Amino acid sequence: MAKQLTRRNLIHKTATLLTAGVIAPGLVFAADAVNTDQGDPGVVYIPAGSGKKGKISRTDVEFKLDKSQTSGSFGSLELTIPPGTLGAPPHFHKTFDETCIVLEGEITIMVEKEIFKVGKGGWHLRPRGKVHTFWNNGPATAKVIEICSPGGHEAYMAELVKSFENGNHPDQAFMKNLADKYDIVFRFDLLGDIIKTYGVSL
Numbered sequence: 559m560a561k562q563l564t565r566r567n568l569i570h571k572t573a574t575l576l577t578a579g580v581i582a583p584g585l586v587f588a589a590d591a592v593n594t595d596q597g598d599p600g601v602v603y604i605p606a607g608s609g610k611k612g613k614i615s616r617t618d619v620e621f622k623l624d625k626s627q628t629s630g631s632f633g634s635l636e637l638t639i640p641p642g643t644l645g646a647p648p649h650f651h652k653t654f655d656e657t658c659i660v661l662e663g664e665i666t667i668m669v670e671k672e673i674f675k676v677g678k679g680g681w682h683l684r685p686r687g688k689v690h691t692f693w694n695n696g697p698a699t700a701k702v703i704e705i706c707s708p709g710g711h712e713a714y715m716a717e718l719v720k721s722f723e724n725g726n727h728p729d730q731a732f733m734k735n736l737a738d739k740y741d742i743v744f745r746f747d748l749l750g751d752i753i754k755t756y757g758v759s760l
Contacts, residue, residue, distance in 0.1 A: 602627050609636070612719030615727075615760055616643050619719055625709025633712035634705045639665065639694040644758040648691040648745040649737075656684040656706050658692070663700030666756070667692040689745050693758040714740035 602623060610621040618638040625633050639645055648668070658667065664677045669690045676682045684690045694700045706712065717736055721728040728736075737744055753759055 599627055599629055612716075612722070614715075614718055614722055616640050617645060619715060621712060621716065624712045628709055630709055632705050632707040633709035634703060635712055635715060637702050637704060639700045639702070641694055641697060641699065642758055643694050644753065644760050645692040647760065648689050648748040648752065649742050650689045650745070651686050651741050652743070653686060653741050654706050654708055654711060655686050656704060656711070658682045658684070659703040659705070661701040661703060663694065663698045664696045665692050665694050665700045665702060668752070689748070691752065693752075693756060695756050695758050711740065714742065
């Protein structure tokens with residue numbers, strides 16, 4: 559007997575298509591990577607400009623959806639990145655993919671040795687396992703939506719935002735613990751060349 563298509567499963571399949579199938583039709587997520595046994599998620603409406611807000615260095619962060627609202631399928635947030643700002647040190651993840659949608663301005667995304675200029679309306683998928691980073695070295699502020707699938711990376715971002723509150727700045731030990739907790743493998747050995755070559759900073 560065919561498996562009944564529940565609302566939970568439909569959300570999962572739709573999120574997979576949004577974050578992978580449209581851009582990379584061959585990409586398949588592991589079946590056990592997403593928890594579809596949670597209760598039926600509720601409807602969520604987020605008006606423009608709303609959502610919990612914070613800051614990571616000079617980048618503004620606006621939290622949108624977390625994995626508890628999407629049956630674990632994905633989490634999402636909005637970043638506002640000023641000119642001359644590196645979004646994150648080079649790094650990779652073993653268990654999730656990231657999709658970027660540019661709303662305003664232009665950002666540069668590096669994946670391994672490839673460079674992509676992504677302008678307003680552009681989508682870009684950064685697959686798991688590949689070293690990546692991104693920055694804004696254009697003349698105008700950039701605003702992007704970040705979608706991580708499966709969800710969970712938004713919890714890392716929330717802890718990171720908290721570590722920058724009240725003028726604080728996380729130290730190396732804190733960042734290592736956070737990275738180990740949330741599946742982030744930093745490549746700090748690549749950071750200096752990127753900063754020097756593209757004139758950006760964290």
